[in-house]
Amino acid sequence: MNRLCQSMEPRVMDDDLLKLAVAEQGPREEAGQLAKQEGILFKDVLSLQLDFQNILRIDNLWQFENLRKLQLDNNIIERIEGLENLTHLVWLDLSFNNIETIEGLDTLVNLEDLSLFNNRISKIDSLDALVKLQVLSLGNNQIFNMMNVIYLRRFKDLRTLSLSGNPISEAEDYKMFVCAYLPDLVYLDFRRIDDLTRELAEIKHQYTIDELKHREELTQAQWEEAQAQKEELEAHKAAFIEHLNGSFLFDSMYAEDVEGNKLSFLPGVGELLEAYPFKDKFVIICLNIFEYGLKQQEKRKMEIDTFNECIQEAIQENQEQGKRKIAEFEEKHLLNLSAIRDESEMPVIEMKIVECGEDITQLFNVLMTLEMQLVEQLEETINIFERNIVDLVGLFIENVQSSWCTMAQCRDLESHHHEKLLEISINTLEKIVKGELDEDLPDDVRALFVDKDTIVNAVGASHDIHLLKIDNREDELVTRVNSWCTQLVDKIHTDEIMRNRKRVKEINQYVDHMQNELDNLEFGDILD
Structure with a gap:
């Protein structure tokens, strides 16, 4: 201090x-x-x-x-x-x-030069967000573990590093270690690293560096795989069919179904599943919904892309017309201003000024007419798009709910399975009552067979949980896609309102500027 x-x-x-x-x-x-x-x-x-x-x-x-x-x-x-x-x-x-700890830098993603020289820092960490870091000064601190240097390998743009004055800088192999593990470094402790030092460092630590590179490549591959999975999941969410490309929904039905898991131990349930593969058929239906959802998402995307192209083409064409009108006006306006400046007779000057004012008014009317024509054109395009996208969303929902790849089929499968399971359960109860059950059941399963009401309630509770999971997933899909559609259409209408207001403001500002220029010219000539 x-x-x-x-x-x-x-x-x-x-x-x-x-x-x-x-x-x-x-x-x-x-x-x-x-x-x-x-x-x-x-x-x-x-x-x-x-x-x-x-x-x-x-x-x-x-x-x-x-x-x-x-x-x-x-x-x-x-x-x-x-x-x-x-x-x-x-x-x-x-x-x-x-400062004793590196912290609080997580949002500084654009930081290139960081100096923490002469503090009380003992560990290099918590710099991960600084992906653009080029210069790092950590000299005169309390860093004693050479492994801290390895942490800095993740900063691919790091070219200048200062660690002098730390305990690690006193180590015999300090310079060679840093040069070997940070091969892209250009300056270390305010001195440029020469090629010979870099080459000797690489040779000395080649074996450990090769091992480290291999581990880094594995880590990078795992990270890339995780990122790909994350991006894939986001794409599925955008289509509202995430976790329908496998057994996720089916597994979730049993995740909280205590009674259903107990009933799977009943004799005959295994044979039921073999003869009537409940899970396999359930998953196939989910996959059908998933594939259909991806196709519908592509159709919605094409509709949006086509709409955006039409909007941009209409705006660009309208802007080009406006530019031509302004160019024609400015060419004439400049000639008129020049004529006014050269004119010496006041009546003629006043007449020409009036003509210029009329030209400005006419330009305003032309530009505003163009804008109103564009508003009407875009409104019609937006209304057509709104009908199309609402129809697409409606068709998607209808088919998911009541067509060939439907949640209704999932419910039918579950109901059929429930009926068979209830039948097996009642038969098992009768065998237990008569003392004819040969198989040993776990104690918690046998406790369900106190009487008929108990086992019927247990099977019914399992069935209710399964149906609730299916219903909730269907409701979530419908709610989200409807919400997306509403927000999309609302945003399009809002964006058009804002575009129109901005354009009207631009026209008024331009016309006001031209009128002010004319007014100033008029006052100056009168004073002269």
Whole structure:
């Protein structure tokens, strides 16, 4: 901790301190005076210098949402915190503080240069989000384990590293180890790594490096597989048929079905499943729904793509017409202005100014007419799309509920299985009562056969759980696809309203500008 900080009381990062820092680092002379009068918005600040302020805690920086460079060195900061909103930060200096743990950097995905020089850090970790990191300064800390270097292999853009002043830098093999395990590093401890050192390091650690690369390749392959599965699941969710491409729904019916799992031990149930493969047929129906859902998703996507193309073509064609009208107007307008400036007779000037004003009004009417024509055209296109997409969604729901690949078939299968299971259960009860049951049943299963009501209730409870799972999955599919359709159509209508308002505003601003230009010209000539 530096002497200046020791001589001062800890300071709070409040608005007063931040405003003072921003003002002191702002523009000078006329621009500076204007900034002081009007105030500087924190969100507009790109660089902030807060070194030697005896700051104990990082706080109140959330308003600096566009900050790119932050200097907090030579303070008494103990924790890295309060930086989560600074997602545009590229350069961060936290050197000469009292930081013990690397943390609080998870959102700084654009950070390229990080200095934690001269702190109390003993472990390099929690930097995973810093995928663009190029420069890392960790000198004069308490890092003692050489394995920390291996962690830095994940940063593919890292070119400059400082670790001098740490216990690991005293190790005999320190430089060779770092060069071997970080082959893309260019500078180590402020010195460029020469080719000979890099080559010798690679030879010395070749065996362990090869093993490490193999493990990294396996890890990368596993990660890529997990990512592919994740992307596939997201695609299935977008089609509203996730987890229908296998036995997920069937397995979920038994996951919470205590009674049903007990009843599977009954004699005859195995033969029932062999003669009437309940699970296999159930899964086939789910796969049919899944395949149908993918095809319907593709149809919806094609409908949306076609709609977007039509919208963009209509807007582009309308814009081209507007540009041509504006170009024709501007060519004529410039000639008229030139003629007015060259004219010396006031009556003629006034007549030409009136003509220019009429041209501006005519341009406004033309542009607004074009916009209204576009609004009508887009409204018709949107209405057609809305009918088409609603029909597609309706057809999808109808077929999932009551056609060839349906949840209704799943319910029929479950009901058939329930009837057979109930029949087996009643027969088992009769055999138990008569003492004719040869098979030994687990105690918890035998406890169901106290009387007929008990076993009927148990089988019925199992059946209800299964039907509820099927119903819930169907309701979820229907609710989500309807919600998606409603949100999509609402967004399209809202986007069109916003587009229209923006265009009308642009037309008015342009016409107002041309009229103001004409008015200023008119007043200037009258004064002359």
